Amino acid sequence: MKLAIGPSIDEGWYYDMDAPFAFTPEHLEQIEAEITRIEGIPEGQRTAALTKRLEMLQDTRMFQEGYFVHVRNGKGGRERLSPIIGKNAEQIIERIRETPAKEKVWQFVHQCADIHSYRADYATAIYKAHARKIEEIPYDKINQGTGRRYQGDVYVCRKDEAGKKLDKAAMLVCSKALGHNRVEVVANNYIRGL
Secondary structure (H helix, E strand, C coil): CCCCCCCCECECCCCCCCCCCCECCCHHHHHHHHHHHHCCCCCCHHHHHHHHHHHHHHHHHHHCCCCCEEEEECCHHEEEEECCCCCCCCHHHHHHCCCCCCCCCCCCCCCCHHHHHHHHHHHHHHHHHCCCHHHHHHHHECCCCCCCCCCCCEEECHHHHCCCEEEEEHHHHHHHHHHHHHHHHHHCCCCCCC
């Protein structure tokens, strides 16, 4: 098993992982088989750990990317699969493959490394890869008070990015890749410069 905390890349950031290989498109069939197996167990008979594993595996269906890292103990202690993205993805995958199983992929991460900034770069890249144009998102909801239609899948930012509109579906993908389960955390703390 390997643990890696990665460098910033032009279109994102490579986070930590705990697996002897990068997940490839071929593994998606195995992931789907495992999802089917777990779904075959009645909900009342599933352990909490099995339910969490099922949720994590189902998250892979959201990602367009074909290569993943398995984060065994990431943000908040949650397990997740995060896609490897950016123009340097092939180099990262090659480095993972060539690193002996008992070694860290990235031997040293300086204590001054701005991890939060790397996560923001990664979040922004994931968002951009999955976001629809705001004007293309349908007006599918009706305000009860005014009777006016609005876009249910559009998130309006607060704080530093107040008023900026984001695609909620892309924010969810981004949130899952980071290990969060709340889109507002991603909007308020990670997605920048759009």
